[in-house]
Amino acid sequence: MVKKLIRHDIRAFARTMLPAEIIVVALGLFCRFIQFFESRTTAYEIAQFSAVGAFVIAILAALFMAFFTGVSRFYKNLFTNEGYLSMTLPVTPAQHILSKTVVSLLYTALTCLVILLSVSLASMGELLFESVKAGNYLIGKLVSLVGGTNFAFWIVEGILLLCVYTVNTYLLWYACLSIGQRAKKNRALAGVGVYFAYYFIRQIFGTFLVIMFTVFAQTELFRSIGYYLDRHPVFTIHTFLIGFTVIYVLFSLLYFAIANRMLSKKLNLE
Amino acid sequence: MSELIRCEHLTKSYNGLIALNNIDLSVESGKIIGLLGPNGSGKTTLIKLINGLLTPTSGEIFINGTRPGVESKKIVAYLPDNNFLNSWMTVEQIVDLYTDFYADFRRELCFEMLSRLGISPSVKLKTLSKGNKEKVCLILVMSRKARLYVLDEPIAGVDPATRDYVISTIINNYDPEASVLISTHLISDVEQVLDDVIFINNGNIVLHKTVDEIRQESGKSVDALFREVFRW
Amino acid sequence: MDWKLDKDRPIVPQICEQMSVRIAKGDFAPDEKLMSVREVAVGAGINPNTVQKAFEELERQGMIYSVRGSGWYVGADFTAAKRAVEDLIFFKTDQYFKAMEALGYDLEATKNYIGRWKA
Structure with a gap:
């Protein structure tokens, strides 16, 4: 059933996202195309500036749209009129949440890839060649320092962390919207309110942690840990990447559980 | 003959307000039942509980022996009071969705009914008139071969000719293994089609009899009795 | 039908x-x-x-x-069926006479009226 939900969600997202992706690629190509007319005239300068400007705006817009679609589709599909259809399908709330999360992640990743591709296309030629050369050199140096395996693992851990972070972001919003829809009026706004309230609480908690950390930093234990980490930078980075991944995974599970509970027991369709 | 709906001491309250008060109800298969009551009587709450959109505060509700959930949703076809169609899909796409998720969906019958009402599959849902949107919703629901149909105000927003069409679709679709629960204000239009009638008021079931029993005992139509019982 | x-x-x-x-x-x-x-x-x-x-x-x-x-x-x-229709005719006639009585025409007057009736 989840596969069916995913398929329908992909189609729903494609309505807005596919045009966005196409526009990004098109503007990227246009930027490259403009360069064929390179000259020192003001006309060219303006044209190039506009092209690049439009390209950058399109990129930012596409990223924002991916995020916004991911969050708003969850709300629209489950808590508005459409909810009367969605929530009476023979599907569990958990399956709904999973589908939306997966498809949101998919489109976010797709948008990033499309952006990377478009930027490469836009800078095709000298600029790209030099960038790739520089990149290769840096990577080569790093690999010789820490070893190929470590580097490869870092890449994997890094990508995993990015995915988990993205999933975490969406699930947090889903949980907040699910709590917000229990309100009597302005349910979407209430959801946004929950998000900011939580953000506020996190800031306070974060400050508290910083204070604790400063206190902790005076201890011997801290000094010895720091000494060890200093001596084992590779290990440190692995720990950092994996550690944060684990934290985000745990919080994702929490947010998932909250959204699931709200959808199962506390649904408030109007 | 199976028991499609069973409510045992079913209570639902929100914020201290009791919407359904200790309801006991049994609905068998092969019946067309009218759920009649004024606004705020608890009709919508009961319907949402049947469809698993709400959970009971206390008591139990069973749909064909199971609590509302994935299994019950497979056999319950729900036509809500409001338009549940999203705006960007075409008729064909929403039919595809129903085909995908409901094993009991009769796709050919659906297209046949749509064409008989002159609704083309490639049309976008948002371009349909209000009346046509309601017809599409009804056709989607009636194209399922469900065990329990729950129709919330199926004829309220449509013209008299379409009302007749809705009612004859319900009759044509009759299946001794299935039941139809119709919640409506337009009693006099549907009372001929009903087997049983449930009057509900302030979260309580006030009456549960057959149409002929009511007419025999009170000498009135169900509509007239309703007006009497629920007089202000 | x-x-x-x-x-x-x-x-x-x-x-x-x-x-x-x-x-x-x-x-x-x-x-x-x-x-x-x-x-x-x-x-x-x-x-x-x-x-x-x-x-x-x-x-x-x-x-x-x-x-x-x-x-x-x-x-x-x-x-x-014929018997049932006869029962129906009796019932309707009975109702008719009762209705006429409520209008002030007793049995004789009603029969008289019917006798003079031209459809």
Whole structure:
């Protein structure tokens, strides 16, 4: 059933996202195309500036749209009129949440890839060649320092962390919207309110942690840990990447559980 | 003959307000039942509980022996009071969705009914008139071969000719293994089609009899009795 | 078939009455197959269960009979139907006279009036 939900969600997202992706690629190509007319005239300068400007705006817009679609589709599909259809399908709330999360992640990743591709296309030629050369050199140096395996693992851990972070972001919003829809009026706004309230609480908690950390930093234990980490930078980075991944995974599970509970027991369709 | 709906001491309250008060109800298969009551009587709450959109505060509700959930949703076809169609899909796409998720969906019958009402599959849902949107919703629901149909105000927003069409679709679709629960204000239009009638008021079931029993005992139509019982 | 159904009387007796009138009038041949329960239900805009109950009542009164797996058939003779129509005529006449009495015409005056009636 989840596969069916995913398929329908992909189609729903494609309505807005596919045009966005196409526009990004098109503007990227246009930027490259403009360069064929390179000259020192003001006309060219303006044209190039506009092209690049439009390209950058399109990129930012596409990223924002991916995020916004991911969050708003969850709300629209489950808590508005459409909810009367969605929530009476023979599907569990958990399956709904999973589908939306997966498809949101998919489109976010797709948008990033499309952006990377478009930027490469836009800078095709000298600029790209030099960038790739520089990149290769840096990577080569790093690999010789820490070893190929470590580097490869870092890449994997890094990508995993990015995915988990993205999933975490969406699930947090889903949980907040699910709590917000229990309100009597302005349910979407209430959801946004929950998000900011939580953000506020996190800031306070974060400050508290910083204070604790400063206190902790005076201890011997801290000094010895720091000494060890200093001596084992590779290990440190692995720990950092994996550690944060684990934290985000745990919080994702929490947010998932909250959204699931709200959808199962506390649904408030109007 | 199976028991499609069973409510045992079913209570639902929100914020201290009791919407359904200790309801006991049994609905068998092969019946067309009218759920009649004024606004705020608890009709919508009961319907949402049947469809698993709400959970009971206390008591139990069973749909064909199971609590509302994935299994019950497979056999319950729900036509809500409001338009549940999203705006960007075409008729064909929403039919595809129903085909995908409901094993009991009769796709050919659906297209046949749509064409008989002159609704083309490639049309976008948002371009349909209000009346046509309601017809599409009804056709989607009636194209399922469900065990329990729950129709919330199926004829309220449509013209008299379409009302007749809705009612004859319900009759044509009759299946001794299935039941139809119709919640409506337009009693006099549907009372001929009903087997049983449930009057509900302030979260309580006030009456549960057959149409002929009511007419025999009170000498009135169900509509007239309703007006009497629920007089202000 | 056109059915005229009153909303303030139970449906089953009304179906039975109208069926018996049709049978008595000779709308059907003896042993003719009747419309299915479902067809009658759709035509009259009523519940198939109601039609089923009405047909079972008509069977009980001897006007129609059912053949398993085949459907419902008009009886071989129409005596039961004719008798039912006579009952109906009596009932309607009785009601008529009562109504006339409420208007101030006793039995004699009403009969007199009918005697002079030209349709």
